[in-house]
Amino acid sequence: xxxxxxxxxxxxxxxxxxxxxxxxxxxxxxxxxxxxxxxxxxxxxxxxxxxxxxxxxxxxxxxxxxxxxxxxxxxxxxxxxxxxxxxxxxxxxxxxxxxxxxxxxxxxxxxxxxxxxxxxxxxxxxxxxxxxxxxxxxxxxxxxxxxxxxxxxxxxxxxxxxxxxxxxxxxxxxxxxxxxxxxxxxxxxxxxxxxxxxxxxxxxxxxxxxxxxxxxxxxxxxxxxxxxxxxxxxxxxxxxxxxxxxxxxxxxxxxxxxxxxxxxxxxxxxxxxxxxxxxx
Amino acid sequence: xxxxxxxxxxxxxxxxxxxxxxxxxxxxxxxxxxxxxxxxxxxxxxxxxxxxxxxxxxxxxxxxxxxxxxxxxxxxxxxxxxxxxxxxxxxxxxxxxxxxxxxxxxxxxxxxxxxxxxxxxxxxxxxxxxxxxxxxxxxxxxxxxxxxxxxxxxxxxxxxxxxxxxxxxxxxxxxxxxxxxxxxxxxxxxxxxxxxxxxxxxxxxxxxxxxxxxxxxxxxxxxxxxxxxxxxxxxxxxxxxxxxxxxxxxxxxxxxxxxxxxxxxxxxxxxxxxxxxxxxxxxxxxxxxxxxxxxxxxxxxxxxxxxxxxxxxxxxxxxxxxxxxxxxxxxxxxxxxxxxxxxxxxxxxxxxxxxxxxxxxxxxxxxxxxxxxxxxxxxxxxxxxxxxxxxxxxxxxxxxxxxxxxxxxxxxxxxxxxxxxxxx
Numbered sequence: 001x002x003x004x005x006x007x008x009x010x011x012x013x014x015x016x017x018x019x020x021x022x023x024x025x026x027x028x029x030x031x032x033x034x035x036x037x038x039x040x041x042x043x044x045x046x047x048x049x050x051x052x053x054x055x056x057x058x059x060x061x062x063x064x065x066x067x068x069x070x071x072x073x074x075x076x077x078x079x080x081x082x083x084x085x086x087x088x089x090x091x092x093x094x095x096x097x098x099x100x101x102x103x104x105x106x107x108x109x110x111x112x113x114x115x116x117x118x119x120x121x122x123x124x125x126x127x128x129x130x131x132x133x134x135x136x137x138x139x140x141x142x143x144x145x146x147x148x149x150x151x152x153x154x155x156x157x158x159x160x161x162x163x164x165x166x167x168x169x170x171x172x173x174x175x176x177x178x179x180x181x182x183x184x185x186x187x188x189x190x191x192x193x194x195x196x197x198x199x200x201x202x203x204x205x206x207x208x209x210x211x212x213x214x215x216x217x218x219x220x221x222x223x224x225x226x227x228x229x230x231x232x233x234x235x236x237x238x239x240x241x242x243x244x245x246x247x248x249x250x251x252x253x254x255x256x257x258x259x260x261x262x263x264x265x266x267x268x269x270x271x272x273x274x275x276x277x278x279x280x
Numbered sequence: 281x282x283x284x285x286x287x288x289x290x291x292x293x294x295x296x297x298x299x300x301x302x303x304x305x306x307x308x309x310x311x312x313x314x315x316x317x318x319x320x321x322x323x324x325x326x327x328x329x330x331x332x333x334x335x336x337x338x339x340x341x342x343x344x345x346x347x348x349x350x351x352x353x354x355x356x357x358x359x360x361x362x363x364x365x366x367x368x369x370x371x372x373x374x375x376x377x378x379x380x381x382x383x384x385x386x387x388x389x390x391x392x393x394x395x396x397x398x399x400x401x402x403x404x405x406x407x408x409x410x411x412x413x414x415x416x417x418x419x420x421x422x423x424x425x426x427x428x429x430x431x432x433x434x435x436x437x438x439x440x441x442x443x444x445x446x447x448x449x450x451x452x453x454x455x456x457x458x459x460x461x462x463x464x465x466x467x468x469x470x471x472x473x474x475x476x477x478x479x480x481x482x483x484x485x486x487x488x489x490x491x492x493x494x495x496x497x498x499x500x501x502x503x504x505x506x507x508x509x510x511x512x513x514x515x516x517x518x519x520x521x522x523x524x525x526x527x528x529x530x531x532x533x534x535x536x537x538x539x540x541x542x543x544x545x546x547x548x549x550x551x552x553x554x555x556x557x558x559x560x561x562x563x564x565x566x567x568x569x570x571x572x573x574x575x576x577x578x579x580x581x582x583x584x585x586x587x588x589x590x591x592x593x594x595x596x597x598x599x600x601x602x603x604x605x606x607x608x609x610x611x612x613x614x615x616x617x618x619x620x621x622x623x624x625x626x627x628x629x630x631x632x633x634x635x636x637x638x639x640x641x642x643x644x645x646x647x648x649x650x651x652x653x654x655x656x657x658x659x660x661x662x663x664x665x666x667x668x669x670x671x672x673x674x675x676x677x678x679x680x681x682x683x684x685x686x687x688x689x690x691x692x693x694x695x696x697x698x699x700x701x702x703x704x
Contacts, residue, residue: 001517001525006509007332013300013369039403043389043396050391050432113387120386120404121363274366277359278303 029123036122040130045137056141063094063142067149084241087155090146091240092209092233095167098139099175099229100200102132106179107186108193114280124273125266128179136172143168143240150240157243166251167235173258174228177265184272187279208233228257289375292340292455292487294361298370301331301356301511330356332511333370340375340455343488345498345519347526348508354491357508358460361489376455379406381474385445390434394425394444397433401448415451422447446470450477456487475501495523496641527572527641527671548663554591555650555659558584558628560666562646572669573637575681581633583648585660587623594620594659595651596631601664602679603643614655638681639670 049056067086074085106128110117113127143164150157157164186192207229208216216224224230231253238246289295304325331353338344348354359365360372362380387404388397398419402412412419420429423444425436433441450473459478478501482488492498498505498519505522507515507529515525561569563580573579581598597612611633613620623629646666650659 001515001521003515003525004513006512006514009329009510011332013302013329013332014298015369033403033406035409036403036406039400043392043400046396047389047391116387116404118364120380122404122406277364 033123033126037126037130037133040126041133041137044130044134048134059138059141060145063090063145066090066093067146084153087146087150087153088212088237088241089210091237092207094139094142094146095171095233095236096204096207096209096229097142098135098171099178099232100204101138102135102175103179103182104196104200105135106131107182107196110183110187110276111190111193111280117276117280124276125180125269128183128269129176132172132175132179135175136168139168146240155240155243157239160239160243160245163246164236164239167232167239167254170235170254170258171232173262174232177258177261177263180265180269184269184276187272187276203227203229212237228261231257289373290340291376292338292485293375294336294338294456294487294489295373296334296336296357296361296370297372299331299334299357299360299367299372300329300369301353301360301365302327302329302368304328330511331360334508334511334513336506336513336516338487338489340487341485342504343482343490343502345502345505345522346489346491346508347493347495347498347505347522349493349530351510352508353511354493354508355460356511358458358489358491361456361458374456377406377453378456378458379452379454380458380460381449381452381477384442384449388433388441388445391432393431394420394423394429394433394436397444398448401445402451405449405452406454407448407451411451411453412448419444419447419451442470446473454486456489457481459488459490495519495526499523524671527669530669549661549665551650551658551660553659554589555585555587555594555623557648557650557660557662557665558586560646560648560662562666562668571667572671574671575637575639575641577637579635579637581635581646581648581666583631585629585631585650587627587629588625590622590624591652591659592622593653594623595653595655596620597649597651597655598633599647599649601645601647603645606679608639608644608679612655614651637670638683640679640681641670642679643667643669644679 049058052058054061067090070086070089074089109127109131110124116122117124147157182192182196206224207227208224213221213224213230213234231250235246235250235254238244238250305328306325334353334357336344346354346357356365358380360367361374362378363372363374385397385401387401389400392400398416399409399412403409420426423440423446425440425444428436428440433444436444457478459474478488478490482501488502490498490502502519505517505519506513507522507526509529515522559582561582562571562573563582564570564573565578570579583596583598585594585596587594595612595614597610597614599607600609601607613631621629644667645664646668647661647663648665649661651657652659
């Protein structure tokens, strides 16, 4: 038996840097645990619709109701603004809901799963990412309903379907980045989960959703361009409202925003995730 | 020989290199932004190092016991191995898949059915869907949930809930299995299953790390052990050596300069008065006061009792209890029909019980008492006043050493037709 002197409590730990895991290993890990990500998404969806008679029909009913109400209001009651205002609104509102719900539902996802975080290791980013993906399912269903309505109204957007899918993909990566930052920051500052709904309420009015970009006075347009959601909603409206091809510049900006958001968000998240088990 | 963390390890290999892990102790924790902004300062905290420079290396197939008292950093070490905690300094590398056995029901959701939870919980523990599908029937069967499998688990009884969690957990098939305090979880049948699973892993040549303060459990399962003390590694060797070193340290820590006057705890001491136990001690065969004995030692339990009023033939007695409260033995002067004598106020008597300590290694405690002549009234009852250890490492379960022996003899089939009981 070897016996060692205990390290004195006054001893100072060596100032070595933490060794970063290589990107290759991280990817390997994500690939190995891909089934878990799927399980989390399924869990989110099942929990939401458990004990409800209509189940998934609920996520179709909301856009349907909105569509009926807005069509009525803007064609019979309040006949101003651009043509087909209901479609203009929904083409912006549905992606906005996707973004807002992703972040608002992600913000407390680490804190609420503290038991899991403290007991078992798994890639922590799966929690916010699964939240975003389950919201993506809702977006897809809502857009399907809107698509049927568009075809019925004679808007043939099908040639632009690939652009729509690209828009969904880019917005998904943007959402993941923002959701990860909010979820990780909320572990240190629990105020953030109270603050988030307020932020998104203000952000809602600062985004061209129930108005269009063109309706805004020139002086404020620059301000609106600083809002990433302005670009994404523009991309969705090109397909669903006009429909026409987006400019290469617009796609490039949407792509750039997704890249920056996801890259920064993931980086920040992984950095803070090191101490989640101690802080939750 | 320090290993580089980026070297690929063989499956089942474990390498821990100069591992330091700290926790923040907040003196006043600013929970929110407001406090932090208003105070213009960072939170007031101290770093507490739960692990200080721990090193060890395991080859595939080795089994290691991590021994230490509460707060020594054992569980923190385990959490670093599972990657729940990231090392603050140094590094930890585990080759292949790592899993813990006893995270029962991690991620169970009350609103989901048993079936959904099996798959969710399984994938959280790192199992593949295919493996779970294969094990599914066995899991449902073991859990005994039957037709409830499609009901939400919040409707399950707590027994069903735990069994379901356990039935999933035993299906893990990692290269390195980690176990935290096996004996602390579940009932006897669980523990048996856990042991079964661990032996199965050991036989299959998998690496095993068992965290425990139960030296006997460690010795029965692990070949090697390390001893942690306040986060430092202080001994490394065979489980028997390290286990013995641990018990020895435990004793010197607890008793210091062997004072045998335990602090008076009013709640555990009561009686009518008239007599009072002044001191209780264990004396070894040399007459020295000790607080640890070995199996089979001859000892004397010595009490000194003072009388405050006149008492005739008082009863002196003790109760020996195991650490878990089980009463193992009693001895009284009443049963022995000893005339103990007549005492006046101010008299002091020394009572000596001679004993052979046929006890298995572990922690025990004496309770002593003085009663009136027929034992109907307690004058002084001093509960759990003298704890002591029996040293050594035993693979046997229980408390008592009965000096049993065993014989084998072949039996002729013809003799079996004879009546089994003499009275038949």
